[in-house]
Amino acid sequence: MTSAGPRSRLRGVIPRVHREQRARLRPVQLGITVAALVATMLGALLVGAADLPVSGVIKALADTVPFVHVDSGLSVVEHNVLFQLRLPRVLMAALVGGLLAIAGAGYQGVFRNPLADPYLLGAAAGAGVGATLAIVALPGAPEYAVPVAAFTGAITGVLMAYGLGQVASRGGPEGGTGTLVLAGVAVANFLSAVQTFLQQANAQQLQRIFAWLLGGVGTADWGQLRMVAPYALIAVTVLLTHGRLLDVLAVGDEEATTLGMSAARVRLLVLLAASLATACAVAVSGLIAFVGIVVPHLVRRLAGGSYRIVLPLSLLVGGAFLELADLVARTVVAPAELPLGVVTAFVGGPFFVLVLRATRRQVDV
Amino acid sequence: MTVSVRELDVELGGRRVLRSVSMEVAGGSWTAVIGPNGAGKSTLLRAVLGLRDGAGSVEVSGQDVRSMRPRQRARMVAYAPQSPKLPPGMTVFDYALLGRSPYIPHFGRESAHDRSVTAEVLERLDLAGLAARTLDQLSGGERQRVVLARALAQQTPVLLLDEPTTALDIGHQQQVMELVDRLRLADGLTVVSTIHDLTLAAQYADRLVLLSDGRVAASGAPADVLTRETIAAHFDAHVSVAHDAEGRPLLALERPRLERPHAERPQAERPNIERPHAERPNRPAEGAAG
Numbered sequence: 001m002t003s004a005g006p007r008s009r010l011r012g013v014i015p016r017v018h019r020e021q022r023a024r025l026r027p028v029q030l031g032i033t034v035a036a037l038v039a040t041m042l043g044a045l046l047v048g049a050a051d052l053p054v055s056g057v058i059k060a061l062a063d064t065v066p067f068v069h070v071d072s073g074l075s076v077v078e079h080n081v082l083f084q085l086r087l088p089r090v091l092m093a094a095l096v097g098g099l100l101a102i103a104g105a106g107y108q109g110v111f112r113n114p115l116a117d118p119y120l121l122g123a124a125a126g127a128g129v130g131a132t133l134a135i136v137a138l139p140g141a142p143e144y145a146v147p148v149a150a151f152t153g154a155i156t157g158v159l160m161a162y163g164l165g166q167v168a169s170r171g172g173p174e175g176g177t178g179t180l181v182l183a184g185v186a187v188a189n190f191l192s193a194v195q196t197f198l199q200q201a202n203a204q205q206l207q208r209i210f211a212w213l214l215g216g217v218g219t220a221d222w223g224q225l226r227m228v229a230p231y232a233l234i235a236v237t238v239l240l241t242h243g244r245l246l247d248v249l250a251v252g253d254e255e256a257t258t259l260g261m262s263a264a265r266v267r268l269l270v271l272l273a274a275s276l277a278t279a280c281a282v283a284v285s286g287l288i289a290f291v292g293i294v295v296p297h298l299v300r301r302l303a304g305g306s307y308r309i310v311l312p313l314s315l316l317v318g319g320a321f322l323e324l325a326d327l328v329a330r331t332v333v334a335p336a337e338l339p340l341g342v343v344t345a346f347v348g349g350p351f352f353v354l355v356l357r358a359t360r361r362q363v364d365v
Numbered sequence: 366m367t368v369s370v371r372e373l374d375v376e377l378g379g380r381r382v383l384r385s386v387s388m389e390v391a392g393g394s395w396t397a398v399i400g401p402n403g404a405g406k407s408t409l410l411r412a413v414l415g416l417r418d419g420a421g422s423v424e425v426s427g428q429d430v431r432s433m434r435p436r437q438r439a440r441m442v443a444y445a446p447q448s449p450k451l452p453p454g455m456t457v458f459d460y461a462l463l464g465r466s467p468y469i470p471h472f473g474r475e476s477a478h479d480r481s482v483t484a485e486v487l488e489r490l491d492l493a494g495l496a497a498r499t500l501d502q503l504s505g506g507e508r509q510r511v512v513l514a515r516a517l518a519q520q521t522p523v524l525l526l527d528e529p530t531t532a533l534d535i536g537h538q539q540q541v542m543e544l545v546d547r548l549r550l551a552d553g554l555t556v557v558s559t560i561h562d563l564t565l566a567a568q569y570a571d572r573l574v575l576l577s578d579g580r581v582a583a584s585g586a587p588a589d590v591l592t593r594e595t596i597a598a599h600f601d602a603h604v605s606v607a608h609d610a611e612g613r614p615l616l617a618l619e620r621p622r623l624e625r626p627h628a629e630r631p632q633a634e635r636p637n638i639e640r641p642h643a644e645r646p647n648r649p650a651e652g653a654a655g
Contacts, residue, residue, distance in 0.1 A: 244469070245471075247452075247463070251449065251463065254411075255446060257416060258416070258439060259439055259467060260440070261435065261466060300454075305452070306455070306459065
């Protein structure tokens with residue numbers, strides 16, 4: 001076959017052809033998801049126990065933009081409600097939702113399994129032990145003891161699972177991802193047992209422990225946001241820059257290697273970044289189930305399966321999803337609040353079953 | 366570009382899969398690695414890809430593959446696996462575009478050049494019309510060509526094919542083999558493939574390397590390697606060997622239990638089958654590196 005013929009004939013055709021055939025993040029998709037996130041955040045800012053005037057909130061927000069001065073007309077109390085209670089909570093919900101969703105997408109890419117979960121490697125159980133320890137062992141500790149302990153516990157849990165997986169899978173096929181998952185299950189069960197023991201031994205703290213475990217962003221403040229922001233930024237940056245490499249990894253470790261990629265290194269980097277994102281989320285919001293599975297799936301269904309689409313859109317849609325869930329959590333039984341983890345699981349549970357049905361074919365083979 | 370394997374030993378899980386295997390592949394030629402199941406054919410290909418470690422040397426164009434960086438290696442040797450993982454939902458174009466990975470910086474993205482190379486390869490393999498299809502919507506023959514497209518998009522001088530015709534019907538087998546041969550001649554590719562179908566291997570390959578129990582049992586021109594005796598010894602199969610006009614062997618299975626009761630009749634009916642081979646000078650097969 002001579003290649004000169006088709007080559008010259010193709011010249012004019014190429015640009016049009018592959019614009020349609022490539023699965024890439026399109027500006028429209030990005031625009032829609034950004035708009036959804038902004039809309040849910042604005043909605044969440046406006047709804048709450050204190051009735052804030054819409055125009056006042058918008059003017060007050062505009063006033064925070066540098067070089068813009070608008071008189072919001074809000075009273076001092078309303079101003080404080082907006083900036084010290086609602087805004088941190090809204091930002092935290094978006095951040096936690098985005099982190100959990102992008103972490104879930106990262107885990108799914110590394111394990112090549114759409115049902116992988118950010119808590120797969122013991123991050124949740126580790127955080128549970130950390131938080132429980134802080135609550136029972138340091139009753140008089142400052143408020144920040146719990147998130148710091150949970151963060152440390154989550155990272156420790158993942159490292160334990162990874163270490164155990166490395167030891168157990170030495171020389172195994174495919175970089176030992178199967179062994180790693182099993183190690184995660186073992187570590188999670190072990191840590192859950194530790195946590196249950198601590199909990200039973202300190203029954204008087206049960207309510208505080210459960211309140212933390214069930215998850216929520218009701219106690220969010222600027223300090224917590226400042227605490228997790230740097231780590232979140234690192235994790236998100238690493239994840240967003242690995243979309244293409246996760247697409248290559250989808251063909252398997254061995255083939256990815258023949259395509260010039262260091263599969264083990266990419267896998268480790270993405271795992272660490274996803275675990276860091278999970279630890280950040282868990283530290284400030286407790287255990288919020290299903291976001292990490294539901295959101296990447298939704299994105300995959302609606303926008304495409306390339307990780308260059310799934311990672312950024314999961315971040316945005318995850319934020320919007322948790323914003324809505326938090327809105328439900330604090331309005332349905334107002335003035336009381338539902339735990340956020342309960343709301344997401346309530347939506348996530350049935351959705352999970354649907355996803356399982358629809359992806360059975362992909363997972364089984 | 367030459368591929369040269371010398372005295373290669375590979376152990377997998379404590380079992381010696383390859384023992385002192387040597388193979389010389391001339392630039393622009395097609396070598397088929399044949400042998401019974403479990404003889405170590407795929408392991409030999411993986412060793413050439415630098416995926417299997419072991420004693421001995423594996424060189425592509427005079428460079429040790431195990432000392433190359435993965436990206437450098439991926440620009441010299443492309444690989445089409447026997448049972449590739451085809452991510453469901455990925456389009457044919459995106460899959461073929463993965464072949465450009467060795468040319469894309471770690472945090473970079475595909476350039477217009479990468480996309481036009483991919484589009485050209487798809488056009489050459491008659492896949493342009495399928496470019497927007499997802500991989501799970503392809504037939505077996507299309508899938509084989511898509512995997513080949515990914516390997517060709519790597520634009521390497523050496524192409525390794527692991528059982529390129531598995532699960533294809535006879536027409537598609539011929540199509541794929543003709544396609545590889547045309548590409549080899551057009552671009553001067555060096556091709557090393559494992560292949561189960563011995564007649565097919567003999568039709569297309571310049572040289573055969575017969576692996577048996579991890580050792581090179583015979584190597585050389587197809588007519589020298591594929592004899593009734595070697596096939597009986599290493600495959601435990603009873604075949605008759607004829608030769609086509611070019612002298613390439615054509616194999617046909619014989620049922621051993623039919624041979625015994627009617628020994629005279631079939632013998633009498635094909636008196637000339639072995640003759641072309643018998644007329645050939647009998648070169649020593651082993652180590653006859655071209």
